[in-house]
Amino acid sequence: MKKIVIFGVGLIGGSFALALKKAGTYHIVGVGRSLESLQEAKSLGVIDAYVDTFSDALQPQGLSSQNIPAKAGFSCVKPNIHEALEGADLVLIAAPVAQTASILQSIRPHLSKNTIITDAGSTKTDVLACAKEILGEQFNQFVGGHPIAGAEKSGVTAATANLYVGKNVVLTPALEANRDAVARVADFWRTCGATISEISAETHDSIFAAVSHLPHLLAFALVDDIASRPNAQQLFSFAASGFRDFTRIAGSHPEMWRDISLANKTALLTELDAYLNELSQLKKLLTNEDGAGLQALFERASAARNAWAKK
DSSP states (O other), X not given: OEEEEEEOXXXXXXXXXXXXXXXXXXXXXXXXXOHXXXXXXXXXXXXXXXXXXXXXXXXXXXXXXXXXXXXXXXXXXXXXXXXXHTTOSEEEEOSOGGGHHHHHHHHGGGOOTTOEEEEOOSOOHHHHHHHHHHHGGGGGGEEXXXXXXXXXXXXXXXXXXXXXXXXXXXXXXXXXXXHHHHHHHHHHHHHTTOEEEEOOHHHHHHHHIIIIIHHHHHHHHHHHHHHTSTTHHHHHHHOOHHHHHHHGGGGSOXXXXXXXXXXXXXXXXXXXXXXXXXXXXXXHHHHTTOHHHHHHHHHHHHHHHHHHHTO
């Protein structure tokens, strides 16, 4: 039986757990900040045991497990972080990226040379730098990762065993990474049904600033603009499928996207400048009533969008 420790048993971490459980026999320990959420994950069969706060993750070695009294139908054994990590094949960090440092610091004293660490964060340069600083000589056991899958809903109740089937997972191992560790992380994701790509952390952050992080910022900004207007209720009452499709991702996890935006600030500012320039050109076409120019822009965008959608 393989042992997996997941920090952050929400949509991403929970779906990873369910996919592995569907494919084979795994013992999965969840670590998180919300006892209620972890108990729910346990009751749903997503995890087998849990550490209920990141502060618990800082407990010294040697503390014995404590039986949590049955409460509201929930019952499990509560390990401390040393026991949770003992014999672990893999640690997956699926919490918001701003929590990565504290999580790595909490697990560092308890890692064995056989435990691989990976993450599911949407930014990679900052994560790899953080891991290198904290893990030191064990940095070669860390493999950066980013599953390109998700939904506007978050939390363990949104998790599904099929979330990663046919989806891309990008791995961004550092040059120091143990190639066996990289292969093992790739195998875990393939077990979930995913397709694996490998690129540098810098390339990853540049790409996803353009095609993921910027669209989220734009969706959040548009909804915030509409919601702040005096006639917001009237505007929302007439909004239809176009507004719904464009703004769907504005329903995403605010804390997670705050962390992503700040972590990938440099690349995201570059993309915002490029988009502002595009908006400036669009405004100029409208001001000049340049119908031919507008149609040419729309045709270029439509052709590119349709070609991408067919892939």
